[in-house]
Amino acid sequence: MATQASEQVSAILLISCPDQKGLVHTVTQFIYTNGGNVIDIEQHVDRREGRFFMRVEWDLADFVIPRESLAGAFEKALATPLQMDWQLFYSDIKPRMAIFVSKHDHCLFDLLARYQSHEWDAEIPLVISNHPDLERSATNLGIKFVHIPVTKDNKAEAELQQRELLKQYNIDFIVLARYMQILSDDFIRSYPNQIINIHHSFLPAFPGARPYHSAYERGVKIIGATSHYVTAELDAGPIIEQDVEHVRHTDDVDDLVRKGRDVEKVVLSRAIWRHLNRQVLVYNNRTVVFGN
Amino acid sequence: MATQASEQVSAILLISCPDQKGLVHTVTQFIYTNGGNVIDIEQHVDRREGRFFMRVEWDLADFVIPRESLAGAFEKALATPLQMDWQLFYSDIKPRMAIFVSKHDHCLFDLLARYQSHEWDAEIPLVISNHPDLERSATNLGIKFVHIPVTKDNKAEAELQQRELLKQYNIDFIVLARYMQILSDDFIRSYPNQIINIHHSFLPAFPGARPYHSAYERGVKIIGATSHYVTAELDAGPIIEQDVEHVRHTDDVDDLVRKGRDVEKVVLSRAIWRHLNRQVLVYNNRTVVFGN
Amino acid sequence: MATQASEQVSAILLISCPDQKGLVHTVTQFIYTNGGNVIDIEQHVDRREGRFFMRVEWDLADFVIPRESLAGAFEKALATPLQMDWQLFYSDIKPRMAIFVSKHDHCLFDLLARYQSHEWDAEIPLVISNHPDLERSATNLGIKFVHIPVTKDNKAEAELQQRELLKQYNIDFIVLARYMQILSDDFIRSYPNQIINIHHSFLPAFPGARPYHSAYERGVKIIGATSHYVTAELDAGPIIEQDVEHVRHTDDVDDLVRKGRDVEKVVLSRAIWRHLNRQVLVYNNRTVVFGN
């Protein structure tokens, strides 16, 4: 879809609500009668849950409702009567992403390379790490790098400092690029479905620490990686992307780590792409990922 | 989506037309104002071609237009003014499929196994072969098997006999399950986008005969299979499904053939599933495959 | 490698022993000095375990040790001094396979189709089922089908009857083609690394019953299948083959089941192929799978 390449300015609505007759018609009518030209529309009904999901993007060129009134108009006309959870985005407002990283550098390097190649229509103003090692990689690209050591004792203060930086840099969402610290429930609740983690196994297999060692021990023939939104329960948040790689008896733990790095990089970057393109909706700890 | 599992009766519209503002709204309005409840809707715009594609399925329970009038009503209200190419299907009318096969049996066996397992909501009343070998496989399941030898000299008569059988058995579409004869242009034109072939390479690589031998010669590290609608140009029709399998230097031609068989079976059955679920639209020799 | 296609008669040795210097040389010398021509040789050293594994196949045409003396000669010359676990096979002795099945028919149909296509150099003289439903599929191919109902109360007798049949038909190994009964430890111990199961998830994720339902609940983006040797601990035996398929939010449980069937069929058949070609060695609940 390459929605980011487009030069026109568009609005994107993500909707989740109880299913009922005529929802697509109602929403497209609202857009159409106000002069909007639908660029892309996708809907999904989860019949077990009786839940309706929709992503609709429309060109704002001839749209008659001004931005400052749109949210209110939509809320009144549709969202309130139809009990919609909804989010509204504009294609000309770039999401701002912070990266948390520890010592494993491959995911960070990959994210920064994509940023440098302008693969993403996003800003990365901030990298936070509990180690100083990777500072140069960030500052070389003009990105602020802040070293915040985390220990058992200073965790609360460290998070306080992190949250102040996130505010200061107007961060919209956080990517944990193999960040080896566990965030507090309170921190996580402040960024609901806005913290993307990469876990180095095909969850739910091998949650927690050292999944490649566990994979080796169990003798699996595939390894994988999982990108998910972070929730209070470790490695149990809604899954955005997964992929795998075949391995053999000739692969020792070091080989699994090496092969796994490539899967981690690709899976994490795909999840970020989805998130940046406003294609992900969460309901009941599962994701709807539009635009596949 | 498992649309076939549903017990409700639904209508499915496949639409292809020049793109313009408000098409989704116009179509859903037609359905909604006539009492239809949209079950699933997907649209796609090919911006290079300026072409709009849509698949919409709706529950007929409260729909007020009777079946015998629906086509006419849609034609008048929407299709003619909007220059739509369109197809209308009903979920309670089972497509009827004929299989053409030669001596390679794996695809036929796989199709018949799926049929026997009720994986498909379709009828298979007829198998036609230019060899007598596989008769038992069909007749064991109560399927008519007709042996029609094909030679250079009798091709026209053979096709005549085939076409009479296809009419007699009310066949909607044909699956070439490794059928080793080339159909005439005239035959192909009579079944536009209704003849599904499986080719044993990842087209456009290795068209024509003996692709596994060519793949071995070239030393590729992946082999594949391609399912496509048959057109006059050999192995050049619109692609519905493709998949691949990794191979190694240890694999000789026999190994490629063996590994390839599994890819062929899966790719062909996926293409048939798409076709049966009315998810495939063809435009400019390319397919739109909804519901992925 | 297509080892089965070969017309020459060969011997295959599978060796597992403590690692030490010169093992490849010692074994190849034994073969070479007795007139054997090595066709294929593979070795693997598990450095963590200090364990050496080897598969060697040689042409018997000019080999001077007669079959009846080979085991004894090898035992005395190499196996005893080097503490080898070893197995010896001849390419002209076809393995005899029994299939256990319940009501899910897709794996059985797939196995029988491969058998019918002569994909495998094996005999399948016997199918045992706890349900009568699939009798025709076996008997159509001249395979003995025995219906042995299994209940909580008659399990011991049922297994006794099964084991007598396995002896009577000289069965070498058993394939559980979605057999829904749990075998007793005693039964399992009688067929060490000779019972191949297909589990419908990418183990260790979702062991036990209803893995597709669990996968749906968890919201994974890949499903998979695992073929493993059966051990006393449920779904925890050494893994021979695994593969996966991508799924989306649009796939409900029925879709997972449908897509999963194809993965199950392919994974199970690959595991059987490995087993038939004598390419699998088990050590510490992990497999060495030679030959690709």
Place this chain on the structure above:
Amino acid sequence: MATQASEQVSAILLISCPDQKGLVHTVTQFIYTNGGNVIDIEQHVDRREGRFFMRVEWDLADFVIPRESLAGAFEKALATPLQMDWQLFYSDIKPRMAIFVSKHDHCLFDLLARYQSHEWDAEIPLVISNHPDLERSATNLGIKFVHIPVTKDNKAEAELQQRELLKQYNIDFIVLARYMQILSDDFIRSYPNQIINIHHSFLPAFPGARPYHSAYERGVKIIGATSHYVTAELDAGPIIEQDVEHVRHTDDVDDLVRKGRDVEKVVLSRAIWRHLNRQVLVYNNRTVVFGN
């Protein structure tokens, strides 16, 4: 196998010769009787060509032949009588790699990230480009970057300058990281099987320029990338690695390019890994790739 992680010093022999009886025994005997401990051995026989291939690695700790005599001793004892083509490597001598790049930066960034992460036991002292754009990426890591513009008119001089730099920096092999210039036959002949290219299609489909555009036009459902050794015939050299990615009708050319970049990066890096580990042998324009 993670052979690079090992601290012991080993020798690696790659052998290609006419097949005959006892080759494995003969080679391992040479190593064993001179005190070498085989770490890893793999062989392959191409029966159609009657050709034997072998990779053997042994620990030099107790090996009695000194390095300066080894090649001569092997030549005399084995290589000459058995008509072997052979290459000898030592694990403590790091291969030296030069990168050629144009303006597409993703492969370069990926290679440099891996280099920076010490994923490879190699030196990258030199990057050559026909554009100045990517200089900083190289010099930031202390790598010499040389801008050599290439036009129709200066090609010969440009290559002369390139070859002098390759000599000056003792380069062993060259990686074309989306280098958009065609090298002369003469240049290519000077680095036989030492120039690794990444082509952005699953060859032999879509050779030449703009493969993603061709893939889009043809409507394929998979795209891919191919890493191969460069030969005089464009995009027709021996294939080392290939991989693919599924695409859909929703993917336009920009999406193919974006998805393709990830496949290119992974495929190129795997090919380099194989080459660095001395796992690749070329015969008749096909590769034997040992070690997985």
